[in-house]
Amino acid sequence: MKAAVLVFPGSNCDRDMAVALSAAGADVSMVWHKESKLPDGVDVVAVPGGFSFGDYLRCGAIAARSPISRELKAHVERGGYALGVCNGFQVLTETGILPGALVQNASTKFICKTATLRVETSSSAFTARYNAGAEIDVPIAHHEGNYRVDEGGLARLQDEDRIAFRYTDTPNGALDDVAGILSDNRRVLGMMPHPERAADVALGLTDGTPLFASLAEALVTA
């Protein structure tokens, strides 16, 4: 598995993401946002958490218009895999790769805690190693994690089994308790919780490990 982790000014989970991907066996390159090309043969592009461009204008808005984001879009259009976590999920919605938007938490507060998620589908390269219905503990740390999409958009996500994770006790007001969603070809996952912060015994949480292991398994031949 060949992975690229995008780095924007203000990204701060890029190295954690690289460590989690490497631990799963990936050959990882870090790619600065001004690059206009992804490394050859990249299977999965990870868009990390953080505060790209200081969250100016809207979270992820400026990053979504960076040169590398055009490449990210082309990669996805070619059928490539992508994983966006937290600010990375916001970037994926801002590019239009994933539907909907992430707005301010209903409480207006920044929330930093471990959330319990229910894995809603094991039918994706990211969730194959989980059992559907399993509950996992994954940290969240965000101010704009309140998922919004129009009625038709939500119905599509539900009908197509594209809600990958739901909160068991929604902390941020997200519509239908959405914590993470898949693209229509199921090769792009955007999620607010941080699986890369739950993928090392030393960190005390390991429920994110199967996500990276699933991905490695799916992309093993690549």
Added chain:
Amino acid sequence: MRATVTVSLKAGVLDPQGEAIKGALGSMGFEGVDGVRQGKVIELDLAPGTREDTVREMCEKLLANTVIESYRIEMGA
């Protein structure tokens, strides 16, 4: 020339900041505030002759996220 773009959350999209402001106004004793919506104003200094269509394109492509926001353009002198 100057264009002023006002970006607002669409009706029906929860506005936690607006709700917080409304709560504060109520607690300060201002009565009859039925709703508060917070948006943003973006002022653009533009080359003379810039068309409103161009500003609309800026709104669609960057200044507003039309999934959740609407915008209004005022072209000034």
